Amino acid sequence: MTALALLGYISAALLAQVVLAIAVAIHRKGSTSGQGTAANRRRDAASTAAWAGLRAFRVLRRDYEDDALSQCSFYLEPVDGRPLPPYRAGQFLTVQLELCDAQGIIRPVTRCYSLSDCHDRQAYRVTIKRIPPPADRHDLPPGLVSGHFHDHVVPGSIVQLRAPAGSFVLDGEPGVPAVLIAGGVGITPLFAMAREALAKQPDREIHLFYGVRDSRELVFEAAIDAMRAQHPNFHVTIVLSNPAPGEVEAPNCQTTGFIDVALLKRTLPNGGHHFYVCGPPPMMASLVPALRAWAGAHDAVRYEAFGPASLASAEAVSAMPLDQPLTVRFSRSGRTLSWTGEETNLLDFAERHGIDIESGCRSGSCGTCETTISAGEVRYLQRPSFDIAAGRCLLCVGTPIGDLELDA
Ligand code: FES
Incomplete structure (x- = not known):
């Protein structure tokens, strides 16, 4: 091999290395920007994912929707300013408030309200009808929360919300009217x-x-x-x-x-x-x-x-007094009570005996009252809106089949 040929080989090898290095650099740059895009996508997805627990929302505006001034829409924007996760029309928001009961004691109150418009990334809308309170005395009467919204929740008010939930949504069969x-x-x-x-x-x-x-x-x-x-x-x-x-x-x-x-x-x-x-x-x-x-x-x-156990009669099942009372034990509260069959559901039963159970829709839709069954079985007056895991039950639509022990 001549010196000239050797020089040619060395030059070619050096050139090949430079080309390879440039190719690797370009590839790495491409990969890095690809990772950045994925990271951005993940960040975007996280910012619009449904949140866990409560999130603070500010009332942007409120408008009466009817001439009778009994149904008012509230537009709610997140205080943290991040985009809202998408939801399906037909779903609801769960609102948690602290209100005074009939004895003047401040108690947490949970209610669910359907979203009344399709998705907007900036604000949710719920439309709440004022429910007249019942004539009989009740610690937390049914109209308490709707009255609170109508009378006290104004632009600038802050409310705490759980993420949209519910399975009452349209099917994906456009061919079926x-x-x-x-x-x-x-x-x-x-x-x-x-x-x-x-x-x-x-x-x-x-x-x-x-x-x-x-x-x-x-x-x-x-x-x-x-x-x-x-x-x-x-x-x-x-x-x-x-x-x-x-x-x-x-x-x-x-x-x-x-x-x-x-x-x-x-x-x-x-x-x-x-x-x-x-x-x-x-x-x-x-x-x-x-x-x-x-x-x-x-x-x-x-x-x-809407309203507790609305479909009890539709399902042709109703609360029936029993000849032989059943035993219902609320183990964490340390209470053992007699179920005589006069209540329509375990949630009302627990509350009547002073046992606090967190609740929302009171109609088997939101899952707020879901409780672990330690022993026994529960039947449902109305079919819950979603499948419940084995060993768990919804107290707001459930009644005991026999003696029952609940982790509540
Ligand atoms: S309170 Fe909503 S499922 Fe029972």
């Missing part, structure tokens, strides 16, 4: 579902049946009119049960009376629908079983009740 049936304030999750369906399943046939006493109780009227004008596949039937003079002829009244299967059969003669129902206990108790009988398939009817 969806029938949304709302009674009173039951419109809140169904209005959100209608908005989501029209945005995400624009070709789906959506029927909204909305029952109220008179037009003063109608909410989201302008928005519903705009949706109807914009989407020919969105059909609205407003049903007034007690119309004021002149309201029957008004454009926002399609019929009078109550929403029942006869009305649905007249309006939806072809069948083959999926039904979503949310309304007060009497409506749920009559409509849900009748719809199931008409639809044939159990899964074709989905519902969310």
Whole structure:
């Protein structure tokens, strides 16, 4: 090999090393920026993931939605300023407050309110109806929280919220017409579902049946009119049960009376629908079983009740006094009590005996009252909205089958 050839080999080797080094550097740079993108993606995902426990929200604004001034929307933005996780229309927020009971003692109170609009990254909206307090004395009467919101929660107020939850959501079958049936304030999750369906399943046939006493109780009227004008596949039937003079002829009244299967059969003669129902206990108790009988398939009817044990009668199960009382032991509280069958659920039973159990929806939807069963079994007056792990139970919709021991 000549000196010239040797010099050529050395130069070629050096050049190859330089090219290799540049290639490695470019590759590393690419990898690093790729990791950065993944990290950013992870950070973005974390910032919009559902949070655990409570998160502080500030009331941005509040608007009455009805002429009767009984239903008020609250717009809630996170105090930490981070984007909100997405939710499915039909889900609810759990609110935790501390309020004075009838004895003036401050107690934690938990309630669930449906989200009343589809997802917005900046703020959540819930629409709360003022519930008149019952005449009889009660430590934490049912209207306490809604009254607190109406009377004291104003722009700037801070409330503590758990992340959106619930399984009362639209199916992903755009080929099947969806029938949304709302009674009173039951419109809140169904209005959100209608908005989501029209945005995400624009070709789906959506029927909204909305029952109220008179037009003063109608909410989201302008928005519903705009949706109807914009989407020919969105059909609205407003049903007034007690119309004021002149309201029957008004454009926002399609019929009078109550929403029942006869009305649905007249309006939806072809069948083959999926039904979503949310309304007060009497409506749920009559409509849900009748719809199931008409639809044939159990899964074709989905519902969310508001108020405790709303569907107890719909499921044809009711609390029955027992000949022989059962023993229910709350082991952590150190209490052993007699269950005589006069209560409709274990949550009411525990509270009546002064045992504090955290609760939210009181209707088997939020999981707040989920408790470990140490011994025994529980049956449900109404089917919980989600599967419960073995060895656990929901006290708000559960009753004991025999002697029972709970870790509470
Ligand atoms: S309180 Fe919500 S599931 Fe029992």
